[in-house]
Ligand code: FES
């Protein structure tokens with residue numbers, strides 16, 4: 031099939047490739063750029079394991095063609111760590127609060143949470159749960175993911191995370 035040129039910025043680096051028009055963005059990221067953090071958990075756009083940030087929005091990269099990301103600025107979980115290699119507040123929060131088990135949903139969860147905290151730096155528990163409603167997790171039961179996001183929000187706001195009494 032005929033290939034078309036695409037150019038985009040991914041995790042701060044400019045990339046240029048030729049892609050088939052039908053190539054999904056998730057496959058482009060994983061197979062052409064070797065960014066295999068974003069995962070594929072479904073074929074119906076529900077699970078959010080493929081979530082990345084594109085032009086400041088959370089997008090499910092299984093539901094976009096790579097060609098639609100032409101010219102876009104993308105961030106994947108591989109772009110999340112701090113420049114000195116330390117973990118971002120969210121990555122640290124997921125570890126500290128045990129917000130992952132198998133880790134398959136985690137890259138998408140972290141990318142969604144990253145954008146969520148830009149949209150709403152001080153979310154309530156309900157706002158976090160609603161804010162990650164597009165991301166499914168088979169392992170955690172979500173409770174510790176909520177805490178991980180609260181941990182990161184507190185850290186980014188310069189306060190200490192206080193776990194709510196259960
Ligand atoms: S792979 Fe499930 S929403 Fe993208």
Ligand code: FES
Pocket residue numbers: 129130131132133134135136166167168169170
């Ligand atoms: S940690 Fe396994 S699916 Fe979320």
